[in-house]
Amino acid sequence: MHVLVLGAGVTGVTTAWYLAKAGFQVSVVDRQPGAALETSHANGGQISISHPEPWANPGAPRTALRWLGREDAPLLFRPHADPAQWRWALAFLRECLPQRTRRNTAAVASLAVHSGERLRALRAETGITYDQLERGILHLFFTPAEFDHARTKLPMLEAHGIRARACGSDECVAIEPALAGVRDELAGGLYAPDDESGDACRFTQALAELAAQAGVHFHYNTTITNISRTRGIVDSIGVRDAAGRSGALTAGAYVMCLGSYGSALVAPLGERLPIYPVKGYSVTVPVLDRALAPSVSLTDESRRIVCSRLGERLRIAGTAELNGFNTAIHPARCQAILDWLNARFPGATDIAQAQLWTGLRPATPGNVPLIGRSGLPNLWYNTGHGTLGWTLACGSASSLADLMSGHRPPVRGFPFLHCDD
Numbered sequence: 338m339h340v341l342v343l344g345a346g347v348t349g350v351t352t353a354w355y356l357a358k359a360g361f362q363v364s365v366v367d368r369q370p371g372a373a374l375e376t377s378h379a380n381g382g383q384i385s386i387s388h389p390e391p392w393a394n395p396g397a398p399r400t401a402l403r404w405l406g407r408e409d410a411p412l413l414f415r416p417h418a419d420p421a422q423w424r425w426a427l428a429f430l431r432e433c434l435p436q437r438t439r440r441n442t443a444a445v446a447s448l449a450v451h452s453g454e455r456l457r458a459l460r461a462e463t464g465i466t467y468d469q470l471e472r473g474i475l476h477l478f479f480t481p482a483e484f485d486h487a488r489t490k491l492p493m494l495e496a497h498g499i500r501a502r503a504c505g506s507d508e509c510v511a512i513e514p515a516l517a518g519v520r521d522e523l524a525g526g527l528y529a530p531d532d533e534s535g536d537a538c539r540f541t542q543a544l545a546e547l548a549a550q551a552g553v554h555f556h557y558n559t560t561i562t563n564i565s566r567t568r569g570i571v572d573s574i575g576v577r578d579a580a581g582r583s584g585a586l587t588a589g590a591y592v593m594c595l596g597s598y599g600s601a602l603v604a605p606l607g608e609r610l611p612i613y614p615v616k617g618y619s620v621t622v623p624v625l626d627r628a629l630a631p632s633v634s635l636t637d638e639s640r641r642i643v644c645s646r647l648g649e650r651l652r653i654a655g656t657a658e659l660n661g662f663n664t665a666i667h668p669a670r671c672q673a674i675l676d677w678l679n680a681r682f683p684g685a686t687d688i689a690q691a692q693l694w695t696g697l698r699p700a701t702p703g704n705v706p707l708i709g710r711s712g713l714p715n716l717w718y719n720t721g722h723g724t725l726g727w728t729l730a731c732g733s734a735s736s737l738a739d740l741m742s743g744h745r746p747p748v749r750g751f752p753f754l755h756c757d758d
């Protein structure tokens with residue numbers, strides 16, 4: 338069967354790869370001139386299996402209130418007269434209830450563990466390189482209260498088979514010597530040795546190349562304008578090329594991997610996807626002094642900022658802003674990240690050459706992605722990965738390929754759509 342994958346971000350390209358491996362004939366459509374040029378372009382680089390807890394958790398409303406009105410807030414709500422934004426914000430609040438947080442965390446944890454296994458297998462199979470480091474992630478806490486609270490999560494991680502341990506500040510510095518300058522400020526850390534980091538864009542572009550060699554056809558510079566339905570199934574997608582010419586592409590099945598932009602396209606089909614863009618920023622800087630720049634991937638849990646070494650570059654990313662589809666770079670938001678870099682690792686990088694970037698995380702309120710069949714028999718979803726699209730890419734895509742092949746994916750307790758668990 339011919340399958341058309343809509344979108345060539347990390348989710349679409351991994352989907353195309355695993356579908357081709359499963360024996361489908363695959364084509365991919367994207368409006369950009371290449372793969373991974375939107376949200377998958379310059380993210381935080383973390384394969385963060387040890388952080389399955391969603392932003393929607395019992396502590397989130399308090400955090401949002403604490404930072405209310407501050408332009409450098411890690412979580413920022415810019416209200417619009419847009420019912421979708423308010424609907425999503427209310428649903429987010431509902432997902433902050435303890436039992437919902439527990440359920441969402443468990444679903445993401447089991448998918449994340451599976452995804453880590455699939456990523457390692459893919460690397461062994463293809464030899465793909467993307468500035469990856471297998472040095473773990475160190476989560477940093479700068480107040481004793483935050484550190485104490487974080488330690489209560491260790492049994493949950495262990496129950497999911499995720500290795501992590503609490504470390505005092507000296508051990509944090511032993512794991513990552515570049516932290517020596519902040520030793521006295523650190524309350525402690527959680528170290529997850531099996532986590533990884535790497536450049537999602539390089540990975541996606543390299544995998545797209547391998548997929549093309551394996552027979553996957555990529556239609557770049559092709560904007561999807563609508564999805565057409567006849568007698569209860571999708572019969573084609575309307576497209577427009579770079580020259581403005583309109584046309585249609587057809588296949589036996591279609592997989593939606595359009596990030597934040599899929600909801601509007603499926604709404605006329607009666608499908609409501611609870612995905613809203615959550616804007617984030619990253620800064621990429623060349624490393625000047627290797628000894629001063631960290632190579633273990635870090636998460637500053639107090640500021641919600643992550644930092645990954647990508648070869649001779651350092652990528653620092655974070656902040657979450659509910660601001661519609663606005664992709665303008667807001668200087669105060671980037672400055673908060675640059676200030677963090679200056680304070681934590683002075684002299685490590687060439688800040689004058691910082692590359693600023695912003696992207697829209699395709700987020701569901703509980704950060705659980707939508708994977709499985711839609712209400713239409715030949716339209717499938719692999720989308721809504723929010724803060725963890727790079728972490729979950731290989732497991733989500735291979736699970737979707739399993740489902741489309743009629744098999745149950747080996748991910749216990751994940752709520753695949755329109756599939757019995």
Ligand SMILES: Cc1cc2nc3c(=O)[nH]c(=O)nc-3n(C[C@H](O)[C@H](O)[C@H](O)COP(=O)(O)OP(=O)(O)OC[C@H]3O[C@@H](n4cnc5c(N)ncnc54)[C@H](O)[C@@H]3O)c2cc1C
Nearest residue numbers: 344346348368376377381382383561596617725726727728
């Ligand atoms: C600041 C930031 C930091 C992050 N850090 C991490 C991290 O450390 N670890 C992690 O796991 N995740 C991280 N993420 C999340 C991760 O980047 C996303 O979840 C992931 O990139 C989403 O991938 P995607 O393929 O679903 O979407 P996208 O990469 O956005 O791909 C969607 C594709 O669809 C195409 N498209 C959209 N509309 C149309 C249309 N009408 N016609 C044709 N093509 C269209 C786009 O061109 C795009 O290529 C971060 C995100 C941000 C913003």
